Amino acid sequence: LPSQIISVGVPVPGLGLLSYRVPSRLGEAFKGARVSVPLGHRVVTGCVVDPCASAPDNAEIRDVLQIIDPEPFLPPRVVDLALWVGAYYAAGPGDALAIAMPPAARRGERSAFRTVQRAELAGAAQAGPPRGARQRAALDLLRIRPGLTLQECVRQGVGVATMRSLVRHGLVTLREEIVERDPFASAGVDQPGSLWSVEAAPDDRRALTAEQTAVLRQLRDWAAAGHYRTALLHGVTGSGKTEVYLRLARAVTDAGRRVLVLVPEIGLTPVVAGLFRARFGLRVAIQHSGLSEGERHDQWHRIRRGEVDIVVGTRSAVFAPLERVGLIIVDEEHDAAYKQEETPRYHGRDVAIVRARLEAALALLGSATPSLESASNARRGRYAHLVLTRRIFDRPLADVEVVDMRREYAAHGADVVLSERLAARLEERLERGEQSVLLLNRRGFASVIFCRQCGASLECPHCSVALTYHRAARRMRCHYCNYAAAVPARCGACGGEYLEQSGFGTERIEHEVRARFPTARVARVDRDTIRRRGALARVLREVGRGAVDVLIGTQMIAKGHDFPAVTLAGVIAADVGLGLADFRAAERTFQLLTQVLGRAGRGDAPGQAVVQTLYPDHYAIRAAAAQDYDAFFRRELEFRSSLHYPPATALINVFVKGRSLERAMADALDLATRVRQHQPQGRVIGPAPAALSKIKDEYRAQFFVKGSRRTAMREAVQRALEERPDLRRRTVVDVDPISVI
Ligand code: ADP
Numbered sequence: 001l002p003s004q005i006i007s008v009g010v011p012v013p014g015l016g017l018l019s020y021r022v023p024s025r026l027g028e029a030f031k032g033a034r035v036s037v038p039l040g041h042r043v044v045t046g047c048v049v050d051p052c053a054s055a056p057d058n059a060e061i062r063d064v065l066q067i068i069d070p071e072p073f074l075p076p077r078v079v080d081l082a083l084w085v086g087a088y089y090a091a092g093p094g095d096a097l098a099i100a101m102p103p104a105a106r107r108g109e110r111s112a113f114r115t116v117q118r119a120e121l122a123g124a125a126q127a128g129p130p131r132g133a134r135q136r137a138a139l140d141l142l143r144i145r146p147g148l149t150l151q152e153c154v155r156q157g158v159g160v161a162t163m164r165s166l167v168r169h170g171l172v173t174l175r176e177e178i179v180e181r182d183p184f185a186s187a188g189v190d191q192p193g194s195l196w197s198v199e200a201a202p203d204d205r206r207a208l209t210a211e212q213t214a215v216l217r218q219l220r221d222w223a224a225a226g227h228y229r230t231a232l233l234h235g236v237t238g239s240g241k242t243e244v245y246l247r248l249a250r251a252v253t254d255a256g257r258r259v260l261v262l263v264p265e266i267g268l269t270p271v272v273a274g275l276f277r278a279r280f281g282l283r284v285a286i287q288h289s290g291l292s293e294g295e296r297h298d299q300w301h302r303i304r305r306g307e308v309d310i311v312v313g314t315r316s317a318v319f320a321p322l323e324r325v326g327l328i329i330v331d332e333e334h335d336a337a338y339k340q341e342e343t344p345r346y347h348g349r350d351v352a353i354v355r356a357r358l359e360a361a362l363a364l365l366g367s368a369t370p371s372l373e374s375a376s377n378a379r380r381g382r383y384a385h386l387v388l389t390r391r392i393f394d395r396p397l398a399d400v401e402v403v404d405m406r407r408e409y410a411a412h413g414a415d416v417v418l419s420e421r422l423a424a425r426l427e428e429r430l431e432r433g434e435q436s437v438l439l440l441n442r443r444g445f446a447s448v449i450f451c452r453q454c455g456a457s458l459e460c461p462h463c464s465v466a467l468t469y470h471r472a473a474r475r476m477r478c479h480y481c482n483y484a485a486a487v488p489a490r491c492g493a494c495g496g497e498y499l500e501q502s503g504f505g506t507e508r509i510e511h512e513v514r515a516r517f518p519t520a521r522v523a524r525v526d527r528d529t530i531r532r533r534g535a536l537a538r539v540l541r542e543v544g545r546g547a548v549d550v551l552i553g554t555q556m557i558a559k560g561h562d563f564p565a566v567t568l569a570g571v572i573a574a575d576v577g578l579g580l581a582d583f584r585a586a587e588r589t590f591q592l593l594t595q596v597l598g599r600a601g602r603g604d605a606p607g608q609a610v611v612q613t614l615y616p617d618h619y620a621i622r623a624a625a626a627q628d629y630d631a632f633f634r635r636e637l638e639f640r641s642s643l644h645y646p647p648a649t650a651l652i653n654v655f656v657k658g659r660s661l662e663r664a665m666a667d668a669l670d671l672a673t674r675v676r677q678h679q680p681q682g683r684v685i686g687p688a689p690a691a692l693s694k695i696k697d698e699y700r701a702q703f704f705v706k707g708s709r710r711t712a713m714r715e716a717v718q719r720a721l722e723e724r725p726d727l728r729r730r731t732v733v734d735v736d737p738i739s740v741i
């Protein structure tokens with residue numbers, strides 16, 4: 001009998017598919033099943049990609065050790081999707097297949113459900129002879145409350161030994177039952193009175209606006225057509241995009257197909273999932289890395305068993321094992337969080353589009369500030385383009401005032417954090433009992449500590465960045481490697497004893513607001529305050545129920561939340577991100593400002609906004625203040641085209657790390673030279689030291705590959721790495737990078 005030869009993806013970076021023989025005693029291995037295979041001296045868990053491969057010539061072929069799943073673990077389409085990701089992002093198939101699985105499954109563990117044993121009376125118990133007192137008590141308990149779990153019986157005073165003996169005598173039976181570990185419960189989704197509880201959720205019957213109706217009609221037709229299409233829904237903040245998603249999802253599930261909903265942040269999953277849960281009941285699952293491993297496992301298997309019509313999750317949910325997908329929604333499609341910043345460096349939105357093509361489904365990208373990529377694809381006709389230009393009930397967008405902080409500094413000194421204007425607006429809100437949000441996209445108390453004598457600033461010993469002062473913790477900290485230390489008494493460079501702080505972060509804003517408005521109820525949201533799971537959801541719930549007057553935070557507070565009582569949005573230093581050496585700096589700033597300004601005035605009272613900046617004339621700040629997306633898009637596209645950056649050009653960013661900057665530069669130069677030879681028609685720019693030239697004790701050199709043919713560009717990089725395998729572990733290849741610093 002000829003034996004089965006399979007090709008397998010194994011989770012080893014940069015390794016291609018491998019062939020193995022399946023000994024006939026193991027049975028048949030299907031596409032998508034996991035197998036244990038020998039690799040060198042190790043045993044690894046791989047995934048079958050091709051169940052009838054042909055044996056490679058002249059290579060010795062080894063045997064599969066074990067078929068872990070008798071049936072496909074990953075649906076075949078998800079296998080194909082992962083293979084595309086592995087190839088496109090130059091990562092190799094195994095790494096991409098691994099992210100399509102829940103964590104325990106990657107380690108080769110068999111599915112592990114949590115079970116309980118429920119006790120019930122057996123027939124004999126009714127007529128049985130009288131037993132001892134303990135057994136009688138146990139039988140009485142089960143008579144009143146049949147189906148108690150063993151644990152519950154113990155809590156009611158019935159010992160395990162008693163139960164065992166009743167089981168042995170055939171008087172009680174134990175039934176094993178799977179308990180779902182339910183992330184909805186731990187996220188508070190179904191809790192009465194919570195912001196996203198079922199009662200609070202708006203119902204299916206309210207009238208849509210004319211714009212919503214038109215957009216929905218079009219989208220329904222496209223979804224029903226049963227072939228692939230991508231549509232961009234550009235809707236201003238508060239225009240009711242979520243309602244469109246919900247109704248469209250209803251049409252798709254009514255037609256017997258399933259829906260995938262991607263959101264950028266873990267913090268937004270419970271909000272969006274709650275809305276879907278309220279409309280679609282239990283046939284909704286969530287998938288994201290913030291779930292416990294058990295919850296993730298159970299949710300994944302519910303999806304895999306076909307018990308779910310709608311999956312809501314962050315980027316990795318794009319690999320959810322759903323079948324018959326008819327619609328993939330990517331909410332806030334412009335958000336950088338869709339990009340995974342480790343191997344495989346995939347972009348959730350772009351993978352969603354590829355999946356929609358594989359599934360012959362509709363991909364719907366929604367945003368108030370579409371990425372340059374999506375907006376230009378829409379303008380060039382590659383995506384359909386739909387717009388919602390007005391807010392619900394024609395509520396006006398916030399009235400924006402721009403404060404030039406150079407004047408403020410001239411008048412009141414360089415120490416000013418809250419401008420006169422912003423402080424006055426805040427005070428009005430507090431008097432009227434309305435809410436405010438204040439954005440500063442930098443955490444900590446002071447962003448630099450420097451010596452007044454020699455001017456040196458305190459840098460992280462492991463990274464080329466200044467240390468941030470955290471007042472509550474009384475420490476200075478590195479935001480890249482988490483190094484922390486007490487502030488020294490003297491300057492390390494000159495011994496001077498006058499160390500001063502400058503620059504400010506969210507912690508300082510909180511301090512200022514509390515000092516100025518002692519009775520205000522203030523909450524702060526940044527990575528320092530919401531370390532613990534569920535902490536963000538808790539603060540947002542407090543804001544939602546009106547227990548917070550002023551919400552201060554980093555970009556986390558800008559996204560997606562719908563708080564009708566917020567009437568003031570303040571931006572403390574609108575230009576924080578503009579100084580970064582990144583070609584997306586202006587786009588990020590524009591998006592962040594537009595999003596945060598969009599938080600104000602979503603209820604009955606109109607909104608106001610104050611934007612503090614040192615560069616009131618910068619086009620990103622002007623366009624955001626005027627809420628003029630088209631103006632921004634034109635300027636920014638011009639800039640990208642003239643400097644050959646995406647979306648005008650395809651871009652691959654390559655970092656080479658080394659023990660010293662000289663070493664990193666020399667290796668990067670060698671690699672760049674090889675890439676140039678392999679791809680004469682593309683352009684290779686660099687190498688140069690990276691903007692952050694040292695992170696975690698590693699020096700980083702960087703070069704760009706630019707051109708119009710991505711595949712050729714990627715293959716040139718891969719060939720160069722094949723010639724220098726010693727550099728593979730020190731090289732990061734980022735295809736379509738979101739950030740290049
Ligand atoms: P976006 O996501 O576009 O910023 P949302 O979907 O959050 O906007 O909608 C803004 C607010 O308007 C929400 O409170 C939502 O419940 C409400 N809303 C949406 N559609 C309607 C409608 N047709 N009638 C009344 N209220 C609506």
Ligand code: ZN
Nearest residue numbers: 460463478481
């Ligand atoms: Zn550091």
